[in-house]
Amino acid sequence: MTAVLFDMDGVILEGPRTHPQVYADAADAALDDLGVDPTPSQRRDFREHDHERIRRHCRDLEIDLAQFWKQKETHASSGTHDRLRSGERGTYDDIDAIHELGERTAIGLVTNNRHETAEFVADYYGFEFDVVRGRDPTVKGYERRKPDPSYIEEAFEALDVTSGIYVGDSVTDVTAGHAAGLETAFLRRPHNREQSVDATHDLASLTELASLLESDGSS
Ligand SMILES: [Mg+2]
Structure with a gap:
């Protein structure tokens, strides 16, 4: 059986990433706490993700x-x-x-976004994912984001399948998908129409996935 693993931002949620204001507000709230x-200038750095700078300011x-x-x-x-x-x-x-x-x-x-948000999205939109993996809320977890394949590898290993x-x-x-040993499907959205990539499959819509599974005979 071929498993299908999905990225979240830009695939399910509109837009390629979390709005920067969300992180600005989150940093301010954490500093308040x-x-x-x-x-x-320190506050500006806290609102971004450069952990070397943040480490210095924390010290x-x-x-x-x-x-x-x-x-x-x-x-x-939240x-x-x-x-x-x-x-x-x-x-x-x-x-x-x-x-x-x-x-x-x-x-x-499997997303670079926070694990808590991945679980929220799965639940809020009623998806029955067999595995959900987002980044851990630690510096180390942040460093394991794609293109590092480790979150994809972890998720794939949790499924009893031979290909993905x-x-x-x-x-x-x-x-990251290729590094994890999987086929990849690049999904065209308004923000990446012109991007040139070396993916296994190029999709205009998620609806094309069904025929992809049929055509390789592995479903
Ligand atoms: Mg994405």
Whole structure:
């Protein structure tokens, strides 16, 4: 059986990534939680993801890096979930194809986004994924993001299948999918129409996946 593993941002959720304001607000909230008042330039760095800079500022402000990181990730997750609940961020209109595919084969969700948000999305939109894997709320977890194949490998190993296809909307998805030993499917969305990639399959819509499984005879 061929499993199909999906990226989340730009595949299910509209737009290629989390809005930067979500991380800015999350960093501010985490700094509030920890009771520190950084300089404007430190605050700018806290709102981004450069952990060497963040590590230095944490040391200067005498706060724990791991604690800050986790708090920021938690706030970013609730900010993201609010945006999804309010409809401020939507989903693509072909995602029903994922539900249908799930009735035929093993499906999974593997994203660079936070694990908490991956689980929220799976649950909120009622997907029956056999495995869900997002990044851990740690610096180390952040470093394991694609193009590192390890989250895809972990998810794939959790499924009892012999082959798999990783579906994504970015070059890093294709790199990571191949590095994990899977076929890849590059999904065309408005933000990546012109991108040239070396994926196994090129898809105009998620609805094309069903025939892909039929044509290789492995479903
Ligand atoms: Mg993506």
